[in-house]
Amino acid sequence: MNExxxxxxxxxxxxxxxxxxxxxxxxxxxxxxxxxxxxxAFGGVVVALLATLNVWPASSSEFGIATDSAGLIPxxxxxxxxxxxxxxxxxxxxxxxxxxxxxxxxxxxxxxxFYALTLFAGLSLMFLSSAxxxxxxxxxxxxxxxxxxxxxxxxxxxxxxxxxxLKYFLYGALASGVMLYGFSxxxxxxxxxDLATIAVNLGSANVFLVVASVTLILAGxxxxxxxxxxxxxxxxxxxxxxxxxxxxLSVGSKAAGFAVLIRVLVVALPAYSFNxxxxxxxxxxxxxxxxxLTALWQKDMKRMLAYSSIAQAGYMxxxxxxxxxxxxxxxxxxxxxxxxxxxxxxxxNLGVFAVVIxxxxxxxxxxxxxxxxxxxxxxxxxxxxxxxxxxxxxxxxTGGFMGKLLVFGAAIDQKLYVLAGIGILxxxxxxxxxxxxxxxxxxAQESDETPIQPGFVMNAVITxxxxxxxxxxxxxxxxxxxxxxxxxILAATF
Amino acid sequence: MMPIPLSWWLTVSAxxxxxxxxxxLSRKNAIGILMGIELVLNAVNINLVAFWRYIAxxxxxxxxxxxxxxxxxxxxxxxxxxxxxxxxxRRQTAVVDDLDLLKN
Numbered sequence: 001m002n003e004x005x006x007x008x009x010x011x012x013x014x015x016x017x018x019x020x021x022x023x024x025x026x027x028x029x030x031x032x033x034x035x036x037x038x039x040x041a042f043g044g045v046v047v048a049l050l051a052t053l054n055v056w057p058a059s060s061s062e063f064g065i066a067t068d069s070a071g072l073i074p075x076x077x078x079x080x081x082x083x084x085x086x087x088x089x090x091x092x093x094x095x096x097x098x099x100x101x102x103x104x105x106x107x108x109x110x111x112x113x114f115y116a117l118t119l120f121a122g123l124s125l126m127f128l129s130s131a132x133x134x135x136x137x138x139x140x141x142x143x144x145x146x147x148x149x150x151x152x153x154x155x156x157x158x159x160x161x162x163x164x165x166l167k168y169f170l171y172g173a174l175a176s177g178v179m180l181y182g183f184s185x186x187x188x189x190x191x192x193x194d195l196a197t198i199a200v201n202l203g204s205a206n207v208f209l210v211v212a213s214v215t216l217i218l219a220g221x222x223x224x225x226x227x228x229x230x231x232x233x234x235x236x237x238x239x240x241x242x243x244x245x246x247x248x249l250s251v252g253s254k255a256a257g258f259a260v261l262i263r264v265l266v267v268a269l270p271a272y273s274f275n276x277x278x279x280x281x282x283x284x285x286x287x288x289x290x291x292x293l294t295a296l297w298q299k300d301m302k303r304m305l306a307y308s309s310i311a312q313a314g315y316m317x318x319x320x321x322x323x324x325x326x327x328x329x330x331x332x333x334x335x336x337x338x339x340x341x342x343x344x345x346x347x348x349n350l351g352v353f354a355v356v357i358x359x360x361x362x363x364x365x366x367x368x369x370x371x372x373x374x375x376x377x378x379x380x381x382x383x384x385x386x387x388x389x390x391x392x393x394x395x396x397x398t399g400g401f402m403g404k405l406l407v408f409g410a411a412i413d414q415k416l417y418v419l420a421g422i423g424i425l426x427x428x429x430x431x432x433x434x435x436x437x438x439x440x441x442x443x444a445q446e447s448d449e450t451p452i453q454p455g456f457v458m459n460a461v462i463t464x465x466x467x468x469x470x471x472x473x474x475x476x477x478x479x480x481x482x483x484x485x486x487x488x489i490l491a492a493t494f
Numbered sequence: 495m496m497p498i499p500l501s502w503w504l505t506v507s508a509x510x511x512x513x514x515x516x517x518x519l520s521r522k523n524a525i526g527i528l529m530g531i532e533l534v535l536n537a538v539n540i541n542l543v544a545f546w547r548y549i550a551x552x553x554x555x556x557x558x559x560x561x562x563x564x565x566x567x568x569x570x571x572x573x574x575x576x577x578x579x580x581x582x583x584r585r586q587t588a589v590v591d592d593l594d595l596l597k598n
Contacts, residue, residue: 142566163593177534188545193555236596
């Protein structure tokens with residue numbers, strides 16, 4: 001297949017992002033035309049999504065590799081795993097962009113750049129999910145980070161947005177520096193920047209150097225997925241960032257972090273050369289527990305969701321730990337579980353944030369206390385919130401339940417009983433703070449009973465995410481198949 | 495003339511890395527932290543070029559990597575400084591301890 005066609009989703013997004021920037025300049029001051037910008041961006045994402053699905057049958061267990069002009073250094077792979085994460089990235093960008101329309105109109109005079117930057121952030125996620133080369137991984141990770149810093153500080157007149165951007169930037173820059181030092185050591189130990197060649201040369205490499213480098217690299221990836229102990233940035237960044245960007249960071253960045261983590265673990269560092277299960281299990285346990293316990297006494301919804309998403313990353317790490325353990329035959333179940341979990345988490349978390357955005361637009365606050373009596377003001381939003389929370393906890397019939405079932409199942413399959421047990425215990429703890437919000441929504445008294453009507457776009461976003469959350473559980477077979485296909489291809493590259 | 499052994503380069507780079515991380519963690523001023531981070535990136539570059547010269551001189555990956563790191567570091571510093579300036583305009587401070595709006 002033509003290599004250019006394999007990259008068609010990225011090409012479409014790049015063109016559309018620049019088109020949005022250009023149109024923004026052309027339409028400067030023309031408020032009515034400027035309203036079309038988000039729809040131009042949305043249209044581009046839909047086209048890219050179709051292009052991705054068009055590439056899907058062509059991808060195979062053989063890597064489709066884009067090389068440099070001399071044909072020497074593999075840079076990207078277009079396999080099913082990469083395409084899975086591209087679909088995730090595009091869905092995230094589409095839903096985030098739509099839920100931002102009203103918010104950005106209200107809070108910022110600059111619109112075009114917002115959609116262009118969101119598209120660029122999505123583009124970086126797509127590159128990251130394909131990268132098979134340390135240089136490309138670093139480049140796309142920095143691309144993602146830099147666009148995220150700008151987007152986090154997008155509300156320049158809001159002290160909290162700027163503060164969040166600075167904190168995110170300082171933590172992020174240091175984390176990427178440390179990760180890069182790990183990359184340089186790995187390059188030194190194996191003499192290559194290509195993940196597949198690294199795997200081959202790993203056998204003869206200096207063990208000390210490899211362990212040191214991988215520890216540093218895991219720190220960098222851990223930062224991206226907000227795993228404990230590299231999570232301190234996320235509550236601040238999530239709370240201060242414009243709410244649609246919080247949604248993007250909690251879903252897009254996390255998915256990309258897992259994409260690159262899975263690829264490095266699978267392609268470059270096959271589990272038999274070093275026992276990663278212990279390290280990953282420890283990080284998973286810490287991440288779940290710290291995230292859930294700190295979420296218990298949060299009063300701000302965005303901050304609570306930040307800790308909740310830290311905890312969710314912990315559950316996903318269980319799947320990875322199960323994957324690296326390989327004590328029984330079907331060890332790729334772990335990755336399959338993580339993929340489905342991420343897919344369910346995407347719709348669930350973006351849905352929660354859509355509700356939060358509507359309420360912030362109408363109420364001007366994200367305090368949980370201000371959600372009092374919401375059931376009488378908007379039954380639709382209240383019911384949606386309950387469904388999303390059920391999914392985050394992992395109670396059927398929701399997508400979150402399917403994800404957790406597969407992830408915990410994979411852990412039990414690999415005889416990681418303690419890990420699975422702590423995961424289940426943590427899910428029980430999380431009921432407390434999710435239902436703290438639900439209690440506020442349903443049972444707290446509130447004198448103000450003016451109904452809250454979300455606009456058409458927000459209604460559509462919430463409906464779509466809610467329906468997808470339910471469908472993933474009630475009619476999950478195609479999606480499980482989708483995740484399995486993506487994970488299987490990965491196992492075949494061994 | 496005796497060539498300088500690889501380990502010397504690595505020692506310099508490790509020292510630079512440690513100084514950079516120490517600086518980033520101990521400084522209170524955002525600019526100071528940024529300088530610490532730049533030191534870390536320089537340590538990486540020394541590592542990359544030294545490893546390229548001693549371990550894999552046949553392909554240019556190491557060199558290319560170092561050049562890309564320099565380029566990206568410039569972009570990152572530009573965005574970082576822009577954020578610091580935006581912050582300074584609003585709050586008249588670049589000291590991270592003063593940033594305490596975001597908490598529970």
